[in-house]
Amino acid sequence: MELLSxxxxxxxxxxxxxxxxxxxxxxxxxxxxxxxxxxFVGVSLGYSTCIIIFNAFIPKxxxxxxxxxxxxxxxxxxxxLGMMYFFRFSSKYRWLIRFPMAIQIGFTAGxxxxxxxxARLFKQLKFTVMPLDNIYTIIVIVGVISVLIxxxxxxxxxxxxxxxxxxxTIFLMVGFGATFGNTVMARISLLIGRISFLxxxxxxxxx
Amino acid sequence: MKKRIPLFIVFLVGMLMIIxxxxxxxxxxxxxxxxxxxxxxxxxxxxxxxxxxxxxxxFKKIKRKDDDWGFSIVTITGFFGMLLIGIFGGIGExxxxxxxxxxxxxxxxxxxxxxxxxxxxxxxxRAFRARTFEASLLLIAALIVMLGRVPIGDKLTFxxxxxxxxxxxxxxxxxxxxxxxMGIALGMIATSLKIIFxxxxxxxxxxD
Numbered sequence: 184m185e186l187l188s189x190x191x192x193x194x195x196x197x198x199x200x201x202x203x204x205x206x207x208x209x210x211x212x213x214x215x216x217x218x219x220x221x222x223f224v225g226v227s228l229g230y231s232t233c234i235i236i237f238n239a240f241i242p243k244x245x246x247x248x249x250x251x252x253x254x255x256x257x258x259x260x261x262x263x264l265g266m267m268y269f270f271r272f273s274s275k276y277r278w279l280i281r282f283p284m285a286i287q288i289g290f291t292a293g294x295x296x297x298x299x300x301x302a303r304l305f306k307q308l309k310f311t312v313m314p315l316d317n318i319y320t321i322i323v324i325v326g327v328i329s330v331l332i333x334x335x336x337x338x339x340x341x342x343x344x345x346x347x348x349x350x351x352t353i354f355l356m357v358g359f360g361a362t363f364g365n366t367v368m369a370r371i372s373l374l375i376g377r378i379s380f381l382x383x384x385x386x387x388x389x390x
Numbered sequence: 391m392k393k394r395i396p397l398f399i400v401f402l403v404g405m406l407m408i409i410x411x412x413x414x415x416x417x418x419x420x421x422x423x424x425x426x427x428x429x430x431x432x433x434x435x436x437x438x439x440x441x442x443x444x445x446x447x448x449f450k451k452i453k454r455k456d457d458d459w460g461f462s463i464v465t466i467t468g469f470f471g472m473l474l475i476g477i478f479g480g481i482g483e484x485x486x487x488x489x490x491x492x493x494x495x496x497x498x499x500x501x502x503x504x505x506x507x508x509x510x511x512x513x514x515x516r517a518f519r520a521r522t523f524e525a526s527l528l529l530i531a532a533l534i535v536m537l538g539r540v541p542i543g544d545k546l547t548f549x550x551x552x553x554x555x556x557x558x559x560x561x562x563x564x565x566x567x568x569x570x571x572m573g574i575a576l577g578m579i580a581t582s583l584k585i586i587f588x589x590x591x592x593x594x595x596x597x598d
Binding site: 194195197198199201202205206208209217218219220221222223224225226227228229230231232233234235236237239240243244247257258260261262264265266267268269271278281282283284285286287288289290291292293294295296297298299300301303304307308311319322323325326327328329330331333334351352353354355356357358359360361362363364365366367368370371373374376377380 | 392393395396397399400401402403404405406407408411412424425427428429430431432433434435436437438439441444458461462464465466467468469470471472473476477480481487489490491492493494495496497498499500501502503504505506507508510511514524525527528529530531532533534535536539540555558559560561562563564565566567568569570571572573574575576578579581582583585586593594595
């Protein structure tokens with residue numbers, strides 16, 4: 184009885200239907216797949232919007248303005264600037280959207296320069312050469328240098344640079360292979376997760 | 391004015407963001423946090439524009455009765471349904487919003503990505519031919535990692551596959567990733583500087 188109620192649970196039925204609808208694409212494109220695909224787009228967009236509203240916009244913008252206006256009045260300017268994005272729909276004043284865009288692009292570009300330099304360049308360099316106490320660190324150093332040489336297109340590679348670039352290709356191919364293998368296994372584990380839902384959580388065929 | 395002021399704003403904000411990073415002072419942190427909140431306030435409106443564009447496309451499709459226009463209704467209903475349920479019912483644990491997340495969005499997302507397993511396998515079967523030395527390396531590395539990531543593969547190779555997988559990830563893969571990441575970082579820094587100094591202006595658009 185409990186098993187039947189679990190199978191007929193509307194939420195489980197819905198999840199199972201959507202799972203089968205997506206898998207039906209393996210046969211060929213069909214209305215069930217299209218339904219699930221379009222639903223996915225709409226629902227995920229609605230979900231993301233709600234998350235941004237509740238987890239970012241309300242706590243960081245709305246609440247500070249309404250609870251402590253004297254210290255957060257400047258956020259009203261940000262909201263007004265954000266609203267300038269709506270000028271996109273006006274052919275006469277469309278150019279005004281450049282102002283909010285300028286602030287966002289300037290902020291992102293400025294942050295990119297410093298944070299990327301720190302996290303993606305200096306820290307990566309530091310952890311590439313440290314600790315310099317075993318053969319593997321030396322292999323990594325050689326690998327990083329050779330990969331960087333492979334991507335050197337400023338001038339024509341000559342002399343020692345050619346074999347180093349070739350070595351870079353070897354490191355890259357092994358890296359791409361590892362990434363590919365890992366991606367396949369990640370997808371396989373998602374597949375196992377869906378099969379597990381169908382056979383274990385929903386139908387209770389597997390224990 | 392239509393282009394010079396935005397270019398000046400980009401320069402000013404970009405430079406302020408670079409300078410504040412090198413000043414370890416409370417005021418500098420407050421300034422950064424304040425700007426981050428400004429950014430958050432504006433992101434929502436940018437998102438609304440993006441959503442508006444998507445919905446507009448679907449509304450047009452319905453209006454013109456294009457092929458598969460009925461599915462556009464599904465997208466619009468899915469979006470507004472989820473949005474209104476979230477706004478009026480809340481997004482906390484035990485709400486209808488979370489139920490929909492668990493039983494609609496999660497199965498859809500997980501199955502969609504699981505579906506890719508079949509297509510990746512099929513594409514790999516067609517594309518991966520060990521014609522050259524480099525292609526063989528890619529193939530071997532992928533096979534070792536796939537074997538090393540499952541218990542049966544590890545059993546079949548007496549634990550060798552997982553040990554080799556770990557080594558591949560720690561040494562050659564890390565070297566390749568670091569090289570690529572550094573290249574990307576240098577590219578992004580150069581592009582960011584070009585935007586800040588007004589050399590790269592494509593974001594301004596072509597009109598006016």
